[in-house]
Every structure is written in structure tokens, then in C-alpha cells.
Amino acid sequence: MSDEERRARLTASISGLADREPVVSARRILTTPQRNGFIGLGVVTVLGCIISWVVTLQVYVTVLTFLYVAAIIYRLNLFHRSSMPDTCQVVSDDEARAYPAELLPVYTVLIPAYREPEVIRHLIDRVTRFEYPPDRLDVKLLIEEDDQATIDAVMAARPGDQFELVLIPAAEPRTKPKALNYGLTLARGEFVAVYDAEDEPEPLQLRRAVVALRRLGPDVGCLQAKLSYHNPMQNLITKWFTIEYALWFSFFLPGLASMDAPIPLGGTSNHFRRMALQSMGAWDPFNVTEDADLGIRMFREGYTVGVLESTTLEEANSDFVNWMKQRSRWLKGYIQTFLVHLRHPLELRREMGLKNVGHFCMFVGGTPILAIINPIFWLMTIVWFVAHPTFIELIFPAPIYYLGLASFVFGNFLLVYVTVMSCRMVHRGTLLWAALLVPIYWVMMSMAAIKAVWQLAGAPNFWEKTVHGLHSSPKATGAAPPGTGPAPR
């Protein structure tokens, strides 16, 4: 490829969506009307406090309490709805293998990797083991051109011909969606799959995806495979992570799907129709949770997302600092997605329907907002129980106080209860203690949410890279598994 061509592809990857449809791009965090709205709110609050800080705080407390109650009712409804039988695309092993090889299309597999020399070898191994004719595989290893360590590791692994090493010209923003977009410009396949460098997809997954996508209508733009962890019991954090996924796949996803609600995608094991993906402008390189954003945008364009009965094993984060980076990025991305899609609420309503706008707000917006509100309520409750300061009596009018207290007690009980239930649903009773301790996890979430807001203000497109390969570090297992290479930095 000539330099000029590379520049052109790079520009398309970064600015494509932003130029085509600036209104859904996260290049700007806040549009002018949004920013003015926030400033206006701030001014009104200050004025209100000057006139009567008691009433102003009462208003805020009342609104927050109602939000809290709404969130609890919403989650209750999701759990109730999730009792519908599982609706998943099932393709049996025989069915997948019986599909004639001549009919299999070219399948593009995009694998972005940044500073992952340790794991890239394993990934190359696993992709090589895909039960798919290699001459019809179009695997693109997407690596930044200045990431010499990873490039060296790839060369050392000596991958087969189905692999193509794509070097992305160094440019900001250095994010996964930008890399994906770049790779997409070179894609040849009818279908596109996305994997992370540390994933372990099940070998028949591509075949299953082909069978399922071909038998479904064109309005199904994407299939999401199921995700799980290969190190669930490593430590408390991985247990919490596993529980989270259990909650998501046992309750939230079936609940949302049963109500035909927009579904935020998971960041890996997505199987797209390439034409559908490209017609939407592909990923938003400025959004740090490009998967969630894509799921919403797909929904707005009229596509549905199905779930594929095939599992990809991922690595659950086992280190606190690493977890914090990853989680704050996710929450930052959720806030970005929330702000972006609410820029033209009337248009959103027209495209999605009022009910789905509600789902979008409760889920995409609610997750980070609740994570931030929670510590405030916790703190106030503890202070109240210990000291009974008059301050709190003043800002909580009596009915709101009782409503808040009841929803606080009941809501938190309910969330812990559902967490314990989900252990049962995935047949992992060994996660019980972690489930009962999950309020500590929520405290961690709140810390991550605060960090997310901080970063949003300061460095909105900064992508904090999660370190992978921690499960195989000598510290964790006591002995280095063969071929691990140097310990992660």
C-alpha cells in the first residue's frame, strides 16, 4: 500500500463517522445546546441555593430518590421478564460441520492488539484451530505501526497465510474502534467478526455464525456470541466479574431481548454482516465503549442483534488497579454514548419509540448515574444512623425520606438477592460468598464512576489499556506455563 493510500484509509477510519453524521459521533462530548443546558442548570442551582439552599437541596434529593425508585422498578421488571424461555440462535455441532465448505463465504476476522506481545501467540494458535477453511479466512491482525514488541511477537509466531499483519499509522485517537475501522476498509469477507487478543473462541463459532446469519433475515445485522471467563475462581475480583456476566446473560440480556429493547453489544465475538456494518459508518473511534454505541446505532437504523449459542472465553481482570482502569473506561463510554444519543431526543424518539428511549436511558444512562448517586445515599444513610444531624432531616421531606429509606433498603437487598440467584442460574454455587460480598464491588464501581466523570472532563478519548495475561503470570499460578514469555509490564 502506498503512503497516500494509508493516509486516506486512516482519515476515513478516524473521521468517517464524524464527517458523515457528526450528530452521532463522540468527537465532541457535548453539543452546544447540551453544554448550555448544563451551564444553565448550574446557574439555576447556584441561584436556588442563594435564595434557599434547603429547598434547592430538597428538590435535588426528591428527584434523585425518584430516579432511584424508578431504577429499582425497572430492574424488577427486567428480572420478571427474563423468565421467558431463552431465545438464542442454536446451531448444533453437526449442523455447523455439515454445511458444505464450498458455500462458506470469505470471513473477515478483525483482531486489534496493542502492546500484547505475550498473548498474541496464543491467539494465533486459537485462530489457526478454527474449523473453517483457511483459504476463506481473512484474519487481520491490527497493530499500531510503532508497537514494535507486538509486531516482533507476531513475526516470531510465524502465522499462516490466512493472517494479514495490518500496520496502522500512528495517530490520535489511539483506540480500538479506530483500529477496527482501519481494518474494515481492507476487509474482503461477507461477514466480519471481532475478537480481542486474549479471547478463546470456541472452534466452531464462525461456522455457526454463518449458518445462523444466513437463515435469519437481513434485519438481523449482528450476532453476539456468549461470553464467559476461563479464570472465574482466580480471586475475588474475577469471581465478581463472573457474577456480573452471569447477571447480564441470565437476567438483563434475556429481559431486554424479550422486550425488543436496544442492546449494548459486548466488545468481542460480534459477528456482523459487512454491508450492514459499513452502511452505518462502522465504529465511532472517539467512543471508548464503541461496542455499546454500535449496538444503539444499529437499533436506530432498524437492525436487530441476536444472540448466538456459542461461547468465547475471556480473561477476567484479576488486579484491582487494572480493573479500575477498565471499569472507568466502560463507565466513561456509557456516559459518552448516553450524551451522544440524547443530542436530539425527539429524533431518537422517532427512531426508537418512547419505550425504547426509556430503556436506553435506564440502562445506558442509569448504570453510571446510579453508580455515582449510590455513595451519596450510602454516606447520608450512615451519617443519619450514627448522628441524626438536623441537616439531613431538613433536606429530606418526610414522604421522600421514607420512600428513599424503603427503596434504599429494599433496592439494595434486591440487587444482592438477584446476584445470589444468578449464581444458581449458572450452576456456580462456589460464587456464593462473592455474591454476598457484592456491595463491596459496588463501592469499587462507584469509585470507577467518579474517575470516569473526571476523565470525561479531562481526557475524553483516552483509552486506558487493560493489561492482559495476568492469569498466566508466575505470581498467580506459582509457575510460568510453557511459552508464556516475559511477564506483563
Next chain:
Amino acid sequence: MTSVIDRPQPGAGPPAAAGGASWSASRPTLAPESRATKWKRRVSSEGFVVTLVAAVGYVIVGLLLDFRYHSFLGDATARTANGFYILHSRDPHLAAIGFVWNPLSSMAVLPLLAFNTLWPPLAANDVAGSLVSALAMAGAVYQLWALVREWRISLLPRLVLVAVFALNPMIIYYAGNGMSEGLYLFTMVATVRYLIRYVRHDDLRSLVYAASFLGLGYLDRTEPIAAAVLAAPIVFGLAYAKSDGIRHARTMAGLTDMTIFLMPIVTAAVGWAVTSYVIVGNAFEQLSSQYGNSSLIAQSGIKPGHYGARLLFEGKSVEYYMPLIAIIVVAAALVAAYRRDVQILVIVAVLGGGLAFNLVSYLDNTIFPFFRYFILMVPLAVILVANMLAVPERARRPRSNDAVHKAMVAIGSAVVAVVLLVPSVPATAAGMFNPNIGSQEVQEVGFIFAKHPDANQLVAVNTYKGIAIMTRSIDAMHLPAGSIVVNNANECIPDMIMRVSDPKVFVIPNDRDFQRILDDPLTFDAHYLLVPDPVDSPADSIDNQYPRLYAHGGGFAHLVTTFKADGSCVTFRLYQVTGHPLGTF
């Protein structure tokens, strides 16, 4: 789109698949019905009709007790009053509910009492209480019916079983009188029903429902704790047995199910205790308070009698409820053993557990010898018989579809049910109207069926009269709010507070400024003190603070009226405050 099977098959992919089970037992998906057809189907269904008939019947009973016979159990009106104080007392606030008794009955009447100004009989005639207990008991009837149907018992025996429960005289009376038994039976029967579903289908949803009803039951009565303690190991054992893998994994599976079962009731217990601690400074007010059961018994001066006598009383009460209980228990046990059926353990643990709690408490002398404490006998016996008649999941012989055979089974089952259970109806009635057994019931409804009622049977009538006299006197005084200080823990006082035209006239311990006012009533414009005879009411806080008040005014008040004791009301004296009590100024 196809459904995924509930359990991951061995060898079908990675063992830790995060997706998978839906949480109800897998049901075949039917063609979607329109809402109208769904509604029509529900309304014309047998269950709906049975419940409706029960509800209407019980409400009628309640209204008869409230308006025709004026028969009110003090505990029932007290619970309604606790809800009443939250809304209509002089100092309306949520904590006015009090923490001596479990809150559910009082909270359940709250929505109705909000309309009290529109229709005063809601509180004054305890219609609110009657409505709640009637509907709750109808709910219990429904749950029983549903359980019997899930056991695939055919129509005739099914109706017999439900009728024997619904028409038991104690059930009828406690459906209409506003006591906590309605909600208690509803939650306990529901718990049994859903636990049995869990035993049969091993599904999470049934376990969660059972656990939730048990937790709800605790908010009404304390007995469900015993049911929880006895049933939890069964849940553990079942989950352990049904799981596979290494022992540690199976233990954890058992613990997980047990945790799911216990979490609601533990949260309810801890939550209520914490709330009680924060607001009145005592976490277990119901156990230790001077108004709690243990203290009331000590104060009542009733000599407990020796152990043997108490045991005899219990045995007799049980017999009066269910004369053939011994046969029922033995027969049910034998059938269950033959079928290797675990469900009977659930029945015994939940209903037997609740019953045992009271049996032991009475032997321990911490509760009164009330016939109603053994009311669980009724659902226990009925459900044990139903369990015997239930169609086993896997019949040993293939079920014949021959209509004659089916009819014979139906008739045979109905006969068994009739023979074993119908005698309980007249027997319970006999117990109710036996003054040594149904001590409360004789006093409250004895006069209804007696040609020449004696004094004991007329207690309810006299109580009503006594309250009416007090109410009329106080109304006639036309006092402003906050004029009369009284301790509403005394019997008859809550009734009066709900019947006077202005309940705010009274200053009661639920008011946050009660103590301040009692210390120096005159300064706070409380010109009257209403005090009971300390001999009969040793726990009255006003009497305790001013020991010489009742006898001759304590030096700062003079006597206005004496309300003579009548029925369950003790003698009250209304004193007008003329000065400041010694030690204040």
C-alpha cells in the same frame, strides 16, 4: 428460534457457560393470546370463582361482626389503631406504628384508613381490619386450591379439601375479625405451595416465591422464623442431592439454594430490628417490651399451672381442631414413605414448624393459652390429606384413562377427605365455644349462638357498651386537640380513639412529645389524664409515673368521672389537672 434446554448437557462446550437457564421451569410456548381472551379465561376459571366466593363470604362475616354484632377483639382493633395513629393521631408520623408487634397488619390497613374521613366506620367499626383479614384469608384459600390442583387432584376431592379449610369455624371467624391470622395463613400456605413446586421442579422461581412469602410472613408474625429454621436444611439437602460434581461444589450448590431461601426472612428480621433500634432504642421490642407477650403474661397474674396442665391444654386444643389428626399424620407418613416422597417434609417443616413455635412458647409460658395459636392445624391436616391423595409424578402403574376408573378414584379420594377432615368442622366449633379452650372466642362471639348467654359470653357486648359510654362522654366535652393524656396500650382505649369525633384530642405514647407533656400536663394545655386502675393495668405508664394519681388525684388533679369496668375494659378514671405535679415548675 429454538429454546435452550435448562441444564447444560455434559460435554456440550465449556463447563462454565455463562448463558443458559431461564429461571422458571421450562414451559411450552403457546400461541400468544389477546389480552381480552386471557382476562376472560382467568375470570371464569375455577380458582377465581373459588377465591371470589371465599372473599365475598369472609367480607360478609366481617361486616356482620363489625355492624351487627359489634364484636371486636382487642388485638385486632389495636393493630388497626397502629395504622390509624400514623395518619390521624395528633402527631402523625410513620414511627407511630409502634414496634411491639410485627407491622404488616397495620401497614396493610393504611391505604384503607386514608379514606377514613370519607367513611369513619373504616376505623371506628374496624371495617378496614376486617377487609384486610377477609381478603388475606381468601388468598389463603386460593393458595390451598392452587396447591391441590398442582397435585392434580380431581374436581370433587379438590372442592372437598378446599371447603373443609374455608368453612372451618376458626378460619371463618379469623377471616372476619381483623386479626393477623388472615395474613399469617396466606403467607404460610403460599410458602408451602411454592416450596412444594420447588421440590418437584427444582426451579429458581418457585424457591424465590416461597422465600418471599416466608419473609412477608415474618413481617406479620414471629412464627415463620421457626418454619424457616426447619425448612432451610431441607432446601439444602435437596439442592445438594440434585447437584453433581465434587463435594465442595455440591455443598456450595446446597448453600446457595438455602441462602436464596433464607435471605428475605433474614433481611425482614434484621431490617425490622434495625428500624426498631433506631427509632425506639430497642432492637427486639416485641420480645422485651413491657407490652410484649412475656410481660403481659407476667402482669396478668394468671398462674401458669404446672407443665402437665399446659401439655393437656395443648393436646385438647389440637384434638378440637382435628379429631383425627393422629390417623392423618400416620397415614400421610406411611404413604409418603411408600412413595419415597420428600414433599411431606416440607409440609411438616413449614406448617409444623409454625405450630411448634407456639406449642413450645406456651409450654415456656411466654404466650397465652389462646385457641387461635394452633390454627395452623387446619391447613396442616388438609394439606397432609391432600398430599396423600396427590397423583404422584411418576405413577408406578400406568394411569388408566378409563372414565370409570377416573370417577372411582375421584369418589374414593373425596370419601377419604370427607371422612378424615369433615369431623373437624363441628369439632372446631365445639372448641371455639368451650370456655376452657376457646377462651377468647367464647367472650367475643359466644353470645351470638347462645340462647341465654352468661356473663362470660357477653364480654364483647359489654366491652362495646363500655367503650361507647367513654366515647360519648369525651365527645360531649368538646375538647380541643391535645387535651387528654392516656396510654393507649390499655384495652378499649385504641377503640375509643378511633371512635371519637376528634382523635387528636388524645396525647398518646406514640406522640413524640408524650413524655414532655406527661411530665407537666398543665403547661402544655393537656387538662385531663385518663388512667386505668393500676391493679388491673400494672403496666400503665401514667399510673407508674404518678402512683397516687388514680386513688385520689396525686395532689395535682381532681376526679371528673369514673368509667366502670365493663367487658374487657378495666375501670378508668378521668382526672382534670389543676396544678403541676411535684418536682416540676
